[in-house]
Amino acid sequence: MLLRHLSLTNFRNYVRLELDLAPGLSIVQGENAQGKSNLLEAIAYLATSRSPRAGSDAELVNWLVREEPYPYARLAAEVEKHQRVERLDITLLPARNNHRYRKQVRINGVNRRAIDLVGLMPVVLFRPEDVELVAGTPQQRRRYLDIALCQMEPPYCRALSEYNKTLSQRNALLRHLAEGGGDPVQELRFWNDKLAETGSLVMAKRQWFINRLEREASLRHLDLSGGFERLRLRYLPSFDPGIRPEPRQRRYPSTASLRERGVAYEALTPEQVRASFLAHLQAGLSRDLAAGMTLLGPHRDDLGFYLGEYNLRTYGSRGQQRTAALAARLAEVTIMTEAGGTAPILLMDDVMSELDATRRAMLVEALTSVPQAIVTTTDWEDFQTPLLEHATRLTVHAGQLTRLSAPVETA
Amino acid sequence: MAMQVVAEPIQRLIEALTRLPGIGPKSASRLAFYLLRAPAEQVQELAAAIGELQESIVYCSRCQNLSQQDPCEICSDPSRDMHIICVVEEPLDVVAIERTGVYHGLYHVLHGVINPVEGIRPEDLRIESLLERKEKEPIREVLIATNPTMEGEATAMYLARLLRSGGVRVTRLARGLPVGGDLEYADEVTLSRALEGRREM
Ligand SMILES: Nc1ncnc2c1ncn2[C@@H]1O[C@H](COP(=O)(O)OP(=O)(O)OP(=O)(O)O)[C@@H](O)[C@H]1O
Ligand SMILES: [Mg+2]
Ligand SMILES: [Zn+2]
Numbered sequence: 001m002l003l004r005h006l007s008l009t010n011f012r013n014y015v016r017l018e019l020d021l022a023p024g025l026s027i028v029q030g031e032n033a034q035g036k037s038n039l040l041e042a043i044a045y046l047a048t049s050r051s052p053r054a055g056s057d058a059e060l061v062n063w064l065v066r067e068e069p070y071p072y073a074r075l076a077a078e079v080e081k082h083q084r085v086e087r088l089d090i091t092l093l094p095a096r097n098n099h100r101y102r103k104q105v106r107i108n109g110v111n112r113r114a115i116d117l118v119g120l121m122p123v124v125l126f127r128p129e130d131v132e133l134v135a136g137t138p139q140q141r142r143r144y145l146d147i148a149l150c151q152m153e154p155p156y157c158r159a160l161s162e163y164n165k166t167l168s169q170r171n172a173l174l175r176h177l178a179e180g181g182g183d184p185v186q187e188l189r190f191w192n193d194k195l196a197e198t199g200s201l202v203m204a205k206r207q208w209f210i211n212r213l214e215r216e217a218s219l220r221h222l223d224l225s226g227g228f229e230r231l232r233l234r235y236l237p238s239f240d241p242g243i244r245p246e247p248r249q250r251r252y253p254s255t256a257s258l259r260e261r262g263v264a265y266e267a268l269t270p271e272q273v274r275a276s277f278l279a280h281l282q283a284g285l286s287r288d289l290a291a292g293m294t295l296l297g298p299h300r301d302d303l304g305f306y307l308g309e310y311n312l313r314t315y316g317s318r319g320q321q322r323t324a325a326l327a328a329r330l331a332e333v334t335i336m337t338e339a340g341g342t343a344p345i346l347l348m349d350d351v352m353s354e355l356d357a358t359r360r361a362m363l364v365e366a367l368t369s370v371p372q373a374i375v376t377t378t379d380w381e382d383f384q385t386p387l388l389e390h391a392t393r394l395t396v397h398a399g400q401l402t403r404l405s406a407p408v409e410t411a
Numbered sequence: 412m413a414m415q416v417v418a419e420p421i422q423r424l425i426e427a428l429t430r431l432p433g434i435g436p437k438s439a440s441r442l443a444f445y446l447l448r449a450p451a452e453q454v455q456e457l458a459a460a461i462g463e464l465q466e467s468i469v470y471c472s473r474c475q476n477l478s479q480q481d482p483c484e485i486c487s488d489p490s491r492d493m494h495i496i497c498v499v500e501e502p503l504d505v506v507a508i509e510r511t512g513v514y515h516g517l518y519h520v521l522h523g524v525i526n527p528v529e530g531i532r533p534e535d536l537r538i539e540s541l542l543e544r545k546e547k548e549p550i551r552e553v554l555i556a557t558n559p560t561m562e563g564e565a566t567a568m569y570l571a572r573l574l575r576s577g578g579v580r581v582t583r584l585a586r587g588l589p590v591g592g593d594l595e596y597a598d599e600v601t602l603s604r605a606l607e608g609r610r611e612m
Contacts, residue, residue, distance in 0.1 A: 096435060165561060172527035182532060186572070190565040191527075 001342045002372050003043065003121060004085065005078040010062040010071070012038040013399035021374070022392045024407060025367055027383065028376045030396035036376035039396065040125060040347045043374065046077045046088055047123040047345075048147055049105065049114040057092050057101040070094065073101075079121045081342075088117060115150075115157050122151040122344040124333050126326075126351045126363075133328060134312050134321040138236075138302040145206055145303060148332050152340035159201040166194045167299055175292045184289065192281045195297065200273035202298045203241055207268045210235045210303060212339070216331030217324075224323050224359055229307045231324055234262030238300035241268055244279040260311075262304050326359065330366055337370075346373035352382040421447065473544070475520045475537040477502045485518060492516040494551040498541065498570065500524050500558060504594045508556065511603040516554075519544065524562040525569060533569060545574060552580040554609055558593050559586070571612040582609040 008017040013035050030036045037053075044052050045060070054060055061073040076089035087108050092101040105114050132140050150157035170191040177184050214233040221231035236259055280296050281288075288294055305312040305324045312324055337343045346367055352360055352375075364387060367373045380388065393404040417425070421443055428439035446454055470476070471483035474496075478484065485491060485505075495516035499505055505518050521536045544550065553574050557563035571581045585608030594602065 162561070169527045169561070169565075172530075173532075176527060176530070176532060182534070186569070187525075187533065189572075190568045194561065194565075 001121065001345070002080045003077055003345055003374075004080050006043065006046075007074070007076040008042055009074040010065045011042050011060060011073045011075055012062060014038060014042070015062055015064075015399060017399070017401065019401055021372070022407070023372055025387070025391040026372075026374045026394060027380075027388070027391045028374065028394045028396055028401070029378070029380055030376070031378060035396045035399045035401075036378075037127075037349050038399075039401075040349050040374065040376060042075050043077070043345070043347060044123055044125045046075050046090060047118070047121045048151065049090065049103070049117050050147070052125055052127065053129075057103060058099060061092055061101060077121060086120060088120060090117075115154075115161055118157055119151045119154055119340075122336055122340060122342055123347055124148075124329060124336065124344045126329050126346070126348040128349070128351055128354065130325040130329060130351075131318065131322045133325040134305045134316065135318075138300075141303040142299075142301055144328075145209060145301075148336065149205055149209055151344070152336055153205065156202065156205050159198045163195065163198040163202055163298065166191055166198060167294060167297070170195060171293045174288055174294065178289050178292050184285065188285075192278060195294070196274045196277040196281065199277055199298050200241075200270040203237060203273045203277070203301070204268045204270045206298065206301060207235050207241075207263070207265055209335070211264070211266070212335050213328060213331050216334050217327040220330045220362070221324060221327040224327055224362060225320075226358065231327060232306040233328075234264060234304040234306065236262040236302040236304050237298070238296045239276070239280045241265070241273040241276045244276050245283045259302070323359075326363075330362070333366055333370070343370045346370050346375075348373070348375040350376050350378060352377060353379065474518045475522065475540060476505055476518060477520075490515075493549055495554060496541075496544065496548075496550055496552075497554045497556050499556050499594070500563065500566075501595070504556065507594050507597065507602060508606065511599050511606065513603045513606055516552075521557070521566070524557055524560075524566040526562045536566070538570065538573070541570075542573060545577075545579060550579055552582060554582045554584070554606075555612065556584050556594065556606075559584075567612070575612070581612045583612045585609055 002023050003021050006017065006019045006021060008014040011017075028036055028039060041051055041053065041060075044050075051057070051060060058066075061071055065071045065073075071094060073092040074089065075091075076087065079086045079088060087106075089106050091104045091106075093104060094100075095102045103114065105112050105117050107117060107120070133144055146160060150160065170188070173187060173191060176182065177187065210233055214231075217233060218231045221227075238255060238258075240258055240263060242263065242265055277297070281294075284296055305316075305321075305328075307316070307320065307324075310316070312321055316324070333344060333346065348363065348367070352363065355363070360382075364383075367375065368387075377383070383391075390407050392407055395402050395404060424443045424446070425436070425439045428434055428442055429436055431439075434442070446457075467479055468477050469479070469481050471478045471481050471486055473482045473486045476483050476485070480487075492515050496519050497508060497514060497516055498519045498521060499508070500521055500523060502520055505520065508514050508518075519537070519541050521538065521541075523531050523536050525531060525533060525536070541553075545553070553570075555567045555570055557566045567583055571583075574581050584605045586605075597605070
């Protein structure tokens with residue numbers, strides 16, 4: 001799978017871009033604030049229908065056109081797959097109340113849902129901010145899991161989207177029920193069932209992914225750190241999906257140790273998780289009613305990174321956190337290639353400059369192992385001459401891209 | 412102060428149209444200018460139809476459908492099968508099912524579906540009157556034809572539990588309708604198949 005062409009209109013500082021992309025490695029050099037991150041953000045947005053950094057889609061629309069009567073932004077990709085070309089495009093259009101934007105997704109010119117787009121052009125994006133994967137919030141880690149899994153597994157993406165809709169309905173119902181009136185058991189039944197049905201698929205898949213991630217990432221981590229300590233990854237769910245509380249259990253099952261040490265099931269079947277989730281929902285009904293929201297479920301999941309006994313989030317040095325995050329990204333590439341069936345496009349946003357020689361070498365190895373990679377830098381010196389010679393070189397200045405060279409053909 | 416660019420009556424119509432579902436400022440002004448230039452009869456006919464709408468329409472006290480008479484035409488038609496009730500979300504769903512010509516029973520219109528986020532709970536729907544009908548009328552089957560959306564399924568499940576007693580069969584439209592789709596937009600062949608292939612709940 002290759003990204004052959006990218007078109008941008010009014011996306012961030014790209015008022016108009018038509019860019020042909022070559023297979024292999026492309027390196028985009030530019031000074032600060034010229035459009036390097038924006039370019040990779042655009043590609044990631046087309047791949048996942050979400051921005052890796054923006055809080056709202058409105059930020060993505062070029063701010064000079066926002067004052068125009070009908071401001072919009074458009075991103076389009078031509079993707080080559082098995083000798084066939086697919087066209088993906090997303091248009092951001094002003095919604096009713098003018099400060100928001102809605103997105104219109106099309107695949108080969110036909111209107112589709114955003115979740116139909118995800119996975120058609122899988123990418124893995126490396127950013128300097130990736131350290132947040134280890135150091136940041138549980139929400140950032142769930143997002144990492146979701147973006148990786150959604151690109152590999154359309155059923156995961158559908159289950160997650162249904163789960164989120166069901167969760168909003170159930171939470172709204174809990175708030176209404178708390179105000180009085182209605183029979184909680186009757187009215188909640190459908191939403192509990194649906195939550196358990198969709199949530200169990202999400203949890204079973206997350207456990208599967210975290211197991212694979214641990215295997216791959218710990219290998220990478222040994223190489224990256226040159227150390228002896230094994231990186232461990234643990235699934236930290238809000239309830240133990242392997243047990244079922246008794247129907248009339250008085251005490252609510254404690255989750256403190258679960259949140260510390262996590263679980264590590266070899267495999268979880270959705271059926272098993274479903275029964276457990278449903279039983280936990282029933283046992284937790286009065287707590288949910290009191291809180292006016294659903295306290296248990298994959299929306300409360302977390303992922304722990306450990307060296308020995310220590311959670312790197314709390315005890316890791318910045319450098320240790322960075323190394324673990326890099327190992328997780330590299331592992332993601334391998335898993336996506338093997339389990340997802342297609343090698344992802346690697347996107348790296350100015351990550352070389354802050355790494356030592358060993359780590360750079362590992363990244364270069366990853367870059368050259370995939371069919372296509374697009375990398376940005378402020379400084380050509382980040383790359384060694386042989387690599388530069390085999391790359392397509394471009395520069396970016398104020399939202400304008402210029403091609404400097406085609407790769408040197410190997411004799 | 413904004414300058415008055417468009418004459419006041421046009422502005423007023425545009426504003427009124429914008430309040431309608433599915434109509435944004437752009438289509439509202441297109442409609443307004445269309446009406447401005449349309450033949451007078453056409454505009455008067457439209458104005459009259461809108462004016463009479465709320466005066467002449469009532470809820471049928473039996474099936475809760477909108478009608479010009481109470482009971483409605485379908486409820487007072489002796490040739491209809493009195494043993495089966497088809498439960499739908501909206502009056503337009505009745506129109507869609509009638510168009511197929513394969514269903515000859517009665518209807519019950521809920522006027523909505525359970526949707527907690529929108530604040531719609533069972534007591535906001537016409538469910539009470541459906542339960543009364545089940546007691547009073549010689550019903551053998553209730554066919555639940557809410558849309559195959561999450562909210563439609565939630566409503567179907569909720570109703571099934573309330574209705575499933577006293578020898579009444581509760582059935583559901585067969586799958587085959589596009590998931591998340593509206594009955595209102597299903598083509599006749601698909602809808603006929605869904606009606607004929609209904610399954611026990
Ligand atoms: N919506 C927008 N409309 C117009 N310009 C924008 C918009 N959003 C961001 N920009 C600008 O785009 C420019 C390029 O941003 P980008 O993040 O791509 O820079 P960069 O090349 O990655 O720089 P650095 O090396 O500092 O990371 C910045 O000046 C930024 O302010
Ligand atoms: Mg940048
Ligand atoms: Zn009637």
